[in-house]
Amino acid sequence: MLTKRQALLFFLIGTFLFSIIFIGLSFDTVRRGIPEKTHEENxxxxxxxxxxxxxxxxxxxxxxxxxxxxxxxxxxxxxxxxxxxxxxxxxxxxxxxxxxxxxxxxxxxxxxxxxxxxxxxxxxxxxxxxxxxxxxxxxxxxxxx
Amino acid sequence: MKYKSQKVAYWFFALSMLLLVLQVTYGFIMGFAHMGYDGLHDVIPFNTAIAVHKNLLVVWILSGFMGAAYYIIPDEAETELCCPKLAYLQLIALAVVGVIAIVGFHFGWWEGRKFLEIPRELDYLVVIDVLLFLYIILVTLWKGKKRTTTALVLSGGLVGAALLYLPGMIWFDNHAYDSFFRWWVVHLWVEGVWELIMGGILAYLLIKLTGVDREVIEKWLYVIVGLTFLSGILGTGHHYYYTGTPEYWLVIGGIFSALEPLAFLGMALFAMVMYRKGEKRHPNKLALMWTLGAAIMSFLGAGMLGLAHTLPQVNLWTHGTLVTAMHGHLAFWGAYGMLVFAFIAYVMPNLTGRKRYFTKTGEYAFWIANVGMILMTSAFAAAGVQQVAMERIGGFDFMLVANELWYHFLVLIIAATIFTIGILMFMWEFIKYGMPTDSAMQSQEEFQPI
Structure with missing residues (x-):
């Protein structure tokens, strides 16, 4: 059965992992994605x-x-x-x-x-x-x- | 109530109730305008009404959360609030900033950004107010005898909410960036850190109301907030489908936002299972009704109705239509509105020492408000689906379709009237409790065996 410690680890690792992925994708969106998609040069x-x-x-x-x-x-x-x-x-x-x-x-x-x-x-x-x-x-x- | 300083919570709830009444009033103005009765157009045009409606929502919910935190943290940390006078100052500052913002909206003092209309100058005051609030909460927690999981999750959510306000304060020349970071605030609030606050308050209520062992409840609390972040963080992508962002958000947003109902399902199961597991019953039945109600309605409104239009294939057609309003109303009411009501229902006997645990008015308030809100949601759903079918699929002009939707708004106004009767009854009960008093400190909470 799941212990409280395991539950805490699930929360911490999951949050950390998905935050990193989110920030990485956001970085790409901000640096490359939005300027390209919105034709920022115009x-x-x-x-x-x-x-x-x-x-x-x-x-x-x-x-x-x-x-x-x-x-x-x-x-x-x-x-x-x-x-x-x-x-x-x-x-x-x-x-x-x-x-x-x-x-x-x-x-x-x-x-x-x-x-x-x-x-x-x-x-x-x-x-x-x-x-x-x-x-x-x-x-x-x-x-x- | 164990500590004198917990009384400050009452005033946050009173402010909360007052702002809710105002919010509903502006809702009616918009409902009538949609029907074609826009007599107030010159004084309160639609964009003013909606800015007031949305910001009052945010402020009354936050005021409710703050009140809950001022009650929970001393109780969990087993100490008086570090500085009760500062807490009253913080309350007054919150009310003043709120009033200035609302009045300002009527004179065009705003930023045209959905949910974040408060102008930059006032944003700084909001930040100071929230920092003051966090200072009081964190110092109390630090000085206290205990730091429970419930208190930590709640505080974590409050700190997160404060930090995530900041990306909304940056100006971007490119509108797409503004939209991108606006969702860092709004989405990561309501489908992220606010759920932490919700989880913390829910766990506290369940510990108090069901008598289930704290360790069990707090273990599952971690699982639920874990699920929230697992789905909710990347679920932000469902706002990035069609707003000038790369295609990969269609895949990522689609998959992870489809998982978001899991967190709310977890929340609903959590409440139901703990309720059944409890071997003793708290006599405050109304608090239990609102608590279980919040857990279930948040799953329906935020979870299921969100899922209904979150896939990119569906959202391509429903994006920017009244379908979104359908989801928004039940989601905010179920997840956050009802939770604040649950907390108020729980604390009022403890703050005032009056054990009015179950009154007819209180019970009817619950049912009438919820029936009203479900009807309102249905009216928005019907209007939204018709709008999608006629405008988006059929290709008819916006206003041609909008004029056809008046009967859904008639239903909406009737439903909203029912809802309003329900919340006014709840407020009547709130007023009848009277003021918080120090003599309530002696009264013990008694459980009844099942």
């Missing part, structure tokens, strides 16, 4: 400024990006590819709450410059390799008919 100053705006206005509090955030407003990972820059800028620069089909967004009234930064950020994130996310809707082809 991360311009405008992209970073867009990211600051993203953080400042807690966009994740309603939207998702890379599938992360809240579920009140659309997924924005591919919004640049889906809607194009002009549409996004119109939404961000609107002085009145943008309310597609009734659901209100906060009216941020961005300046042209700010809106451009956000567009650059969304363009950059849309080009990242997210291992197939978001998936192409299976039944979308039938919708057109």
């Amino acid at each position: 991360m311009t100053e405008a992209v970073v400024k867009g990211r600051v705006l993203w953080d400042k206005h807690n966009c994740m509090g309603c939207h998702t990006i890379m599938g992360e955030g809240a579920y009140y407003a659309p997924e924005l990972t591919k919004v640049y590819q889906r809607r194009g820059p002009e549409f996004i800028k119109a939404v961000l620069m609107s002085e009145k709450p943008w309310a597609p089909r009734g659901r209100k967004m906060v009216a941020y009234g961005f300046s042209e410059e700010e809106a451009n930064h956000m567009v650059e950020f969304l363009k950059w994130i849309g080009e990242a390799d997210l291992n197939g996310f978001p998936p192409e809707p299976t039944f979308k082809k039938y919708l057109k008919n």
Whole structure:
């Protein structure tokens, strides 16, 4: 039968071993993985400024990006590819709450410059390799008919 | 209660209850907004409501954990808390920082990072507060006569939780790094060190409530926290499937997060087996109900409902949908909410000297709150599945689908009302106990033979 000492060893060895593996993989992800996957070389100053705006206005509090955030407003990972820059800028620069089909967004009234930064950020994130996310809707082809 | 200084725990629980009521209020605001009634949009837009809702959750649970630690550590170490006045100071600081953060969210003073919205300046205050808390706990443990496994596991979890707050305080220009390290905090908390805290509190409650030999309970405690880390550390990978990270996380996250329910299954079996094994019974039946309830509901909510969407093949479709909200609600309630309730139910007679071990209101509170939460989870599940089917698989526009989901949110609001009645009844019981008193120190806990 298992003794308390053996149980303690199981805990300590398991925790140590899996922590080491986790830290090793994290190291690789941080050093090589993320820069490659997100094309960090394309991360311009405008992209970073867009990211600051993203953080400042807690966009994740309603939207998702890379599938992360809240579920009140659309997924924005591919919004640049889906809607194009002009549409996004119109939404961000609107002085009145943008309310597609009734659901209100906060009216941020961005300046042209700010809106451009956000567009650059969304363009950059849309080009990242997210291992197939978001998936192409299976039944979308039938919708057109 | 054996030591005067344990009384400070009461105030942490009172703060906890108060914050929970506020959390639920903001939950209702969001539920109505989802249904289309967003009359508060100009004052409390959705992103404010959700930041408040999530941070209050974290703070009320942590306040509950802190209260539990201030009660358990003196008892286990067999000494008074090292510095009770500092403990009251720490309580006030926690409440003040919490209130400032919540008020700040209404004025856009935040960081747009799920669960970690507290702005950097306040983060430093959080760190100071937590260091003060750890100082009190660790010095008490150090000075005490005994250092039991239960106390060490609990303290280890608390130290781990403090350390893991730090990766969340680094700014990254690349959003993918921010996401990567955000999960170091959030995942390694809830599926890592918080489970250590949970295990420690659960072990303490089982020792007290079942009368099973401490050595047996603590042996299995090691096995359970061992299983937690064995699956939970690499299980972090289930957050790294689609967030700009390498493909190997799909395999590693998939395998290890599928093992995560084992730790919660262990927790549930642990509680059930010890309950059956016990040869005497503590008269505090309500505490026993909440304890066993927490062990079982955490397995269902955190374990099973997590497993339902953790495999990468499933998660590709459910990632970023209401399916996540389904899992989140029952997981937090079962694993951490109910555990705090269990602890409160256990300590109140000991703190106040009133042996109200089993009241009708207390019993109904348990059932009504749980039925309400299970219904809420079901409403989120239905909404989530419909969202996945229509938006992700069908390819319909987000808002077109969202407007179709209003009836699930109607069910959600009804369920949440039931849940709220349950927790208000629990709070009513809490208030009826009255204040903690030194005269409660004389009362001995009596067991009944089976």
